[in-house]
Amino acid sequence: MAKTKQLKHVSGNPAKRGGPGGAQPMKKITLGDWIGAARLRTLPLSITPVLVGTGAAISGDEQHLFHWVIALACLVVAVALQIGVNFANDYSDGVKGTDDFRVGPARLTASGRVSSRSVLVVALVFFAIAAVAGLAIVIRTQQWWMLIAGAACIVAAWFYTGGKRPYGYNALGEVFVFVFFGLVATLGTMWAQVQFLTQEGWFGAIATGFLACAVLLANNLRDIPQDRQAGKRTLSVVVGPLATKILYTVFVGLAFAIAAWVALFYPIAWLVFFALVLAGPAILIVWMAKTPRELITALALTSFASPVFGIFFAWALIG
Numbered sequence: 464m465a466k467t468k469q470l471k472h473v474s475g476n477p478a479k480r481g482g483p484g485g486a487q488p489m490k491k492i493t494l495g496d497w498i499g500a501a502r503l504r505t506l507p508l509s510i511t512p513v514l515v516g517t518g519a520a521i522s523g524d525e526q527h528l529f530h531w532v533i534a535l536a537c538l539v540v541a542v543a544l545q546i547g548v549n550f551a552n553d554y555s556d557g558v559k560g561t562d563d564f565r566v567g568p569a570r571l572t573a574s575g576r577v578s579s580r581s582v583l584v585v586a587l588v589f590f591a592i593a594a595v596a597g598l599a600i601v602i603r604t605q606q607w608w609m610l611i612a613g614a615a616c617i618v619a620a621w622f623y624t625g626g627k628r629p630y631g632y633n634a635l636g637e638v639f640v641f642v643f644f645g646l647v648a649t650l651g652t653m654w655a656q657v658q659f660l661t662q663e664g665w666f667g668a669i670a671t672g673f674l675a676c677a678v679l680l681a682n683n684l685r686d687i688p689q690d691r692q693a694g695k696r697t698l699s700v701v702v703g704p705l706a707t708k709i710l711y712t713v714f715v716g717l718a719f720a721i722a723a724w725v726a727l728f729y730p731i732a733w734l735v736f737f738a739l740v741l742a743g744p745a746i747l748i749v750w751m752a753k754t755p756r757e758l759i760t761a762l763a764l765t766s767f768a769s770p771v772f773g774i775f776f777a778w779a780l781i782g
Contacts, residue, residue, distance in 0.1 A: 492576050500553050501546050501549055501550070505678070509545035510773065511674065512648035512649035512668070512773070513534065515668065515671055517534045517537070517653075518776060519653045519664035520534075520653045520656040522781055523661045529656050530656065536597075537655055540593045544589070547588075548586075550583075550585045550589060551590075551621055551625060552631075553573075554582040557572025590621075593616075615647075619639055619643055632697075634698040635698075637676045640678075640679050641672035641673070642672070645668055648671070650665070650668050667773075667777075670717070670718040673721075674714070674769045677711050680710055681711060681761045681762040682758075685759065708750055711746070711749050715765070731775070731778055738769075738772040740771075741768035742764065742772075744761075745765045
Protein backbone atom coordinates (compact mmCIF):
# COMPACT_ATOMS: atom_id res chain seq x y z
CA MET A 464 0.00 0.00 0.00
CA ALA A 465 1.48 3.34 -1.05
CA LYS A 466 2.32 5.76 1.69
CA THR A 467 1.71 9.49 1.35
CA LYS A 468 4.79 11.53 2.10
CA GLN A 469 4.33 14.72 4.06
CA LEU A 470 6.29 17.75 2.88
CA LYS A 471 8.60 19.10 5.51
CA HIS A 472 8.32 22.84 6.11
CA VAL A 473 11.67 24.49 5.64
CA SER A 474 12.99 28.00 5.85
CA GLY A 475 13.37 30.16 2.77
CA ASN A 476 16.88 30.88 3.93
CA PRO A 477 19.13 28.28 2.26
CA ALA A 478 21.45 28.39 5.22
CA LYS A 479 18.67 27.10 7.47
CA ARG A 480 17.54 24.22 5.28
CA GLY A 481 18.31 20.64 6.02
CA GLY A 482 20.38 18.34 3.88
CA PRO A 483 24.00 18.29 2.83
CA GLY A 484 25.52 21.75 2.65
CA GLY A 485 22.24 23.35 3.70
CA ALA A 486 20.69 22.52 0.32
CA GLN A 487 17.31 20.94 -0.29
CA PRO A 488 15.87 19.62 -3.56
CA MET A 489 13.38 22.08 -5.04
CA LYS A 490 9.84 20.81 -5.49
CA LYS A 491 8.07 21.50 -8.74
CA ILE A 492 6.15 24.74 -8.56
CA THR A 493 2.97 25.52 -10.46
CA LEU A 494 1.39 28.65 -11.89
CA GLY A 495 -1.20 28.39 -9.15
CA ASP A 496 1.55 28.69 -6.55
CA TRP A 497 2.78 31.94 -8.11
CA ILE A 498 -0.76 33.30 -8.32
CA GLY A 499 -1.29 32.38 -4.69
CA ALA A 500 1.91 34.20 -3.73
CA ALA A 501 0.51 37.35 -5.34
CA ARG A 502 -2.14 37.24 -2.57
CA LEU A 503 -5.10 38.12 -4.76
CA ARG A 504 -7.32 38.78 -1.75
CA THR A 505 -5.27 41.94 -1.07
CA LEU A 506 -5.55 43.37 -4.60
CA PRO A 507 -8.93 45.08 -4.04
CA LEU A 508 -7.06 47.44 -1.71
CA SER A 509 -5.09 48.75 -4.69
CA ILE A 510 -8.25 49.31 -6.74
CA THR A 511 -10.16 51.36 -4.16
CA PRO A 512 -7.88 54.45 -4.09
CA VAL A 513 -7.92 54.62 -7.89
CA LEU A 514 -11.73 54.48 -7.89
CA VAL A 515 -12.05 57.17 -5.23
CA GLY A 516 -9.31 59.37 -6.67
CA THR A 517 -10.81 59.15 -10.14
CA GLY A 518 -14.29 59.97 -8.82
CA ALA A 519 -12.91 63.01 -7.01
CA ALA A 520 -11.02 64.08 -10.15
CA ILE A 521 -14.09 63.87 -12.38
CA SER A 522 -16.19 65.64 -9.76
CA GLY A 523 -13.99 68.73 -9.73
CA ASP A 524 -12.92 68.67 -13.39
CA GLU A 525 -14.26 71.96 -14.70
CA GLN A 526 -11.40 72.36 -17.18
CA HIS A 527 -11.90 68.92 -18.78
CA LEU A 528 -8.44 67.70 -17.84
CA PHE A 529 -9.53 64.14 -17.03
CA HIS A 530 -8.26 61.39 -19.34
CA TRP A 531 -9.23 57.75 -18.96
CA VAL A 532 -5.81 56.49 -20.12
CA ILE A 533 -4.15 58.23 -17.16
CA ALA A 534 -6.75 56.64 -14.87
CA LEU A 535 -5.87 53.21 -16.26
CA ALA A 536 -2.16 53.92 -15.84
CA CYS A 537 -2.81 54.84 -12.20
CA LEU A 538 -4.56 51.49 -11.78
CA VAL A 539 -1.55 49.67 -13.28
CA VAL A 540 0.77 51.48 -10.86
CA ALA A 541 -1.38 50.64 -7.86
CA VAL A 542 -1.93 46.96 -8.70
CA ALA A 543 1.70 46.36 -9.72
CA LEU A 544 2.94 47.97 -6.50
CA GLN A 545 0.59 45.81 -4.44
CA ILE A 546 1.76 42.61 -6.11
CA GLY A 547 5.37 43.76 -5.85
CA VAL A 548 4.93 44.37 -2.11
CA ASN A 549 3.40 40.91 -1.68
CA PHE A 550 6.31 39.17 -3.40
CA ALA A 551 8.84 41.36 -1.60
CA ASN A 552 7.25 40.38 1.73
CA ASP A 553 7.36 36.72 0.67
CA TYR A 554 11.07 37.08 -0.05
CA SER A 555 12.02 39.12 3.03
CA ASP A 556 9.96 37.15 5.54
CA GLY A 557 11.25 33.94 3.99
CA VAL A 558 14.95 34.72 4.16
CA LYS A 559 14.58 36.17 7.68
CA GLY A 560 12.89 32.96 8.82
CA THR A 561 9.73 34.77 9.95
CA ASP A 562 7.48 32.56 7.84
CA ASP A 563 8.91 29.45 9.51
CA PHE A 564 6.29 30.04 12.20
CA ARG A 565 3.46 30.81 9.80
CA VAL A 566 0.12 29.02 10.21
CA GLY A 567 -1.22 27.49 6.99
CA PRO A 568 0.43 26.83 3.63
CA ALA A 569 4.04 27.98 3.49
CA ARG A 570 4.82 30.85 1.17
CA LEU A 571 7.14 30.44 -1.78
CA THR A 572 10.44 31.42 -0.23
CA ALA A 573 9.84 29.74 3.12
CA SER A 574 8.63 26.53 1.50
CA GLY A 575 11.95 25.97 -0.26
CA ARG A 576 10.08 25.02 -3.45
CA VAL A 577 11.56 27.96 -5.32
CA SER A 578 14.75 29.91 -4.81
CA SER A 579 14.56 33.15 -2.86
CA ARG A 580 16.32 34.85 -5.79
CA SER A 581 13.45 33.93 -8.12
CA VAL A 582 10.89 35.45 -5.75
CA LEU A 583 13.01 38.59 -5.46
CA VAL A 584 13.22 38.88 -9.26
CA VAL A 585 9.43 38.65 -9.57
CA ALA A 586 9.02 41.36 -6.93
CA LEU A 587 11.45 43.62 -8.80
CA VAL A 588 9.65 42.97 -12.10
CA PHE A 589 6.36 44.21 -10.65
CA PHE A 590 8.09 47.22 -9.09
CA ALA A 591 9.54 47.93 -12.55
CA ILE A 592 6.08 47.69 -14.15
CA ALA A 593 4.78 50.20 -11.60
CA ALA A 594 7.77 52.47 -12.30
CA VAL A 595 7.28 52.38 -16.07
CA ALA A 596 3.56 53.13 -15.80
CA GLY A 597 4.32 55.91 -13.33
CA LEU A 598 6.96 57.37 -15.65
CA ALA A 599 4.42 57.37 -18.49
CA ILE A 600 2.02 59.34 -16.28
CA VAL A 601 4.73 61.85 -15.41
CA ILE A 602 5.71 62.35 -19.06
CA ARG A 603 2.06 62.77 -20.08
CA THR A 604 1.23 65.24 -17.29
CA GLN A 605 4.66 66.94 -17.05
CA GLN A 606 4.37 66.67 -13.26
CA TRP A 607 8.03 65.77 -12.79
CA TRP A 608 7.97 66.07 -9.00
CA MET A 609 5.80 62.93 -8.99
CA LEU A 610 8.95 60.93 -9.79
CA ILE A 611 10.02 61.56 -6.19
CA ALA A 612 6.64 60.39 -4.89
CA GLY A 613 6.83 57.25 -7.02
CA ALA A 614 10.34 56.45 -5.86
CA ALA A 615 9.22 56.94 -2.25
CA CYS A 616 6.40 54.42 -2.80
CA ILE A 617 8.80 51.76 -4.09
CA VAL A 618 11.35 52.38 -1.33
CA ALA A 619 8.63 52.24 1.32
CA ALA A 620 7.25 49.05 -0.21
CA TRP A 621 10.65 47.36 -0.01
CA PHE A 622 11.53 48.42 3.53
CA TYR A 623 8.16 47.33 4.89
CA THR A 624 9.72 43.92 5.56
CA GLY A 625 13.06 44.29 3.76
CA GLY A 626 16.40 45.59 4.93
CA LYS A 627 18.04 45.28 8.35
CA ARG A 628 15.44 47.37 10.20
CA PRO A 629 12.09 46.85 8.45
CA TYR A 630 9.45 49.15 9.88
CA GLY A 631 6.78 46.47 9.42
CA TYR A 632 8.63 44.59 12.19
CA ASN A 633 8.44 47.63 14.48
CA ALA A 634 4.71 48.40 14.77
CA LEU A 635 4.71 50.92 11.89
CA GLY A 636 2.96 48.84 9.21
CA GLU A 637 -0.37 50.60 9.68
CA VAL A 638 1.31 53.99 9.23
CA PHE A 639 2.76 52.83 5.90
CA VAL A 640 -0.57 51.41 4.74
CA PHE A 641 -2.53 54.53 5.71
CA VAL A 642 -0.08 56.92 4.06
CA PHE A 643 0.68 55.00 0.86
CA PHE A 644 -2.44 52.89 0.23
CA GLY A 645 -4.72 55.66 1.46
CA LEU A 646 -3.42 59.20 1.07
CA VAL A 647 -0.71 58.83 -1.58
CA ALA A 648 -2.58 56.38 -3.82
CA THR A 649 -5.90 58.26 -3.75
CA LEU A 650 -4.60 61.82 -3.89
CA GLY A 651 -1.87 60.83 -6.34
CA THR A 652 -4.51 59.40 -8.65
CA MET A 653 -6.54 62.60 -8.45
CA TRP A 654 -3.54 64.88 -8.95
CA ALA A 655 -2.24 62.90 -11.92
CA GLN A 656 -5.57 63.41 -13.67
CA VAL A 657 -6.49 67.02 -12.92
CA GLN A 658 -3.49 68.56 -11.09
CA PHE A 659 -5.43 69.76 -8.05
CA LEU A 660 -6.95 68.31 -4.89
CA THR A 661 -10.36 68.82 -3.28
CA GLN A 662 -11.87 68.24 0.15
CA GLU A 663 -13.81 65.34 -1.32
CA GLY A 664 -10.55 63.77 -2.45
CA TRP A 665 -9.05 64.15 1.01
CA PHE A 666 -12.10 62.63 2.70
CA GLY A 667 -12.01 59.70 0.29
CA ALA A 668 -8.27 59.20 0.80
CA ILE A 669 -8.60 59.10 4.57
CA ALA A 670 -11.53 56.65 4.44
CA THR A 671 -9.61 54.44 2.01
CA GLY A 672 -6.59 54.48 4.31
CA PHE A 673 -8.70 53.41 7.29
CA LEU A 674 -10.08 50.42 5.40
CA ALA A 675 -6.60 49.39 4.28
CA CYS A 676 -5.39 49.57 7.89
CA ALA A 677 -8.34 47.41 8.97
CA VAL A 678 -7.30 44.70 6.50
CA LEU A 679 -3.74 44.74 7.85
CA LEU A 680 -5.01 44.52 11.42
CA ALA A 681 -7.19 41.49 10.57
CA ASN A 682 -4.12 39.84 9.05
CA ASN A 683 -1.84 40.65 11.98
CA LEU A 684 -4.45 39.65 14.56
CA ARG A 685 -4.36 36.17 13.05
CA ASP A 686 -0.57 36.06 13.19
CA ILE A 687 0.04 37.39 16.74
CA PRO A 688 1.30 34.09 18.25
CA GLN A 689 3.53 33.30 15.26
CA ASP A 690 4.88 36.85 14.97
CA ARG A 691 5.76 36.89 18.67
CA GLN A 692 7.64 33.64 18.24
CA ALA A 693 9.49 35.02 15.22
CA GLY A 694 10.33 38.32 16.92
CA LYS A 695 8.19 40.35 14.52
CA ARG A 696 6.75 43.30 16.49
CA THR A 697 3.65 44.28 14.54
CA LEU A 698 1.26 46.77 16.11
CA SER A 699 -0.99 43.83 16.99
CA VAL A 700 1.85 42.10 18.83
CA VAL A 701 2.59 45.30 20.77
CA VAL A 702 -0.98 46.16 21.80
CA GLY A 703 -2.42 42.64 22.01
CA PRO A 704 -5.54 40.92 20.60
CA LEU A 705 -8.21 42.99 22.41
CA ALA A 706 -6.77 46.37 21.42
CA THR A 707 -6.30 45.07 17.86
CA LYS A 708 -9.98 44.12 17.66
CA ILE A 709 -10.97 47.55 18.98
CA LEU A 710 -8.68 49.33 16.51
CA TYR A 711 -10.02 47.23 13.63
CA THR A 712 -13.61 48.13 14.53
CA VAL A 713 -12.73 51.82 14.96
CA PHE A 714 -10.98 52.00 11.57
CA VAL A 715 -13.93 50.42 9.75
CA GLY A 716 -16.35 52.63 11.67
CA LEU A 717 -14.40 55.79 10.85
CA ALA A 718 -14.44 54.98 7.13
CA PHE A 719 -18.22 54.70 7.16
CA ALA A 720 -18.53 57.80 9.36
CA ILE A 721 -16.67 59.76 6.68
CA ALA A 722 -19.02 58.34 4.05
CA ALA A 723 -22.00 59.48 6.14
CA TRP A 724 -20.57 63.00 6.37
CA VAL A 725 -19.98 63.14 2.61
CA ALA A 726 -23.53 61.81 2.05
CA LEU A 727 -24.91 64.99 3.62
CA PHE A 728 -23.65 66.82 0.54
CA TYR A 729 -23.64 63.97 -1.99
CA PRO A 730 -26.73 61.83 -1.16
CA ILE A 731 -25.71 58.92 -3.41
CA ALA A 732 -22.92 58.30 -0.91
CA TRP A 733 -25.49 56.65 1.38
CA LEU A 734 -25.19 53.68 -0.99
CA VAL A 735 -21.68 53.20 0.39
CA PHE A 736 -23.35 51.47 3.34
CA PHE A 737 -24.07 48.49 1.07
CA ALA A 738 -20.42 47.65 1.74
CA LEU A 739 -21.50 46.76 5.27
CA VAL A 740 -22.94 43.57 3.81
CA LEU A 741 -19.28 42.48 3.71
CA ALA A 742 -17.74 44.63 6.43
CA GLY A 743 -20.42 43.87 9.03
CA PRO A 744 -19.84 40.09 9.10
CA ALA A 745 -16.09 40.77 9.06
CA ILE A 746 -16.39 42.78 12.29
CA LEU A 747 -18.37 39.99 13.93
CA ILE A 748 -15.81 37.40 12.85
CA VAL A 749 -12.91 39.49 14.20
CA TRP A 750 -14.59 39.60 17.61
CA MET A 751 -15.81 36.00 17.70
CA ALA A 752 -13.16 34.07 15.75
CA LYS A 753 -11.55 31.07 17.42
CA THR A 754 -9.30 29.92 14.57
CA PRO A 755 -6.86 31.56 12.12
CA ARG A 756 -8.99 30.37 9.20
CA GLU A 757 -11.91 32.49 10.42
CA LEU A 758 -9.70 35.56 10.52
CA ILE A 759 -8.59 34.87 6.95
CA THR A 760 -12.28 35.10 6.03
CA ALA A 761 -12.56 38.40 7.91
CA LEU A 762 -9.51 39.70 6.04
CA ALA A 763 -11.01 38.74 2.68
CA LEU A 764 -14.42 40.24 3.51
CA THR A 765 -12.84 43.53 4.58
CA SER A 766 -10.65 43.60 1.52
CA PHE A 767 -13.58 43.11 -0.85
CA ALA A 768 -15.71 45.60 1.09
CA SER A 769 -13.09 48.23 0.20
CA PRO A 770 -13.76 48.47 -3.59
CA VAL A 771 -17.53 48.26 -3.00
CA PHE A 772 -17.05 51.27 -0.73
CA GLY A 773 -14.93 52.93 -3.41
CA ILE A 774 -17.39 52.33 -6.25
CA PHE A 775 -20.30 54.00 -4.46
CA PHE A 776 -18.12 56.77 -3.04
CA ALA A 777 -16.83 57.62 -6.52
CA TRP A 778 -20.35 57.37 -7.99
CA ALA A 779 -21.59 59.83 -5.38
CA LEU A 780 -18.94 62.37 -6.29
CA ILE A 781 -19.45 61.98 -10.02
CA GLY A 782 -23.24 61.96 -9.82
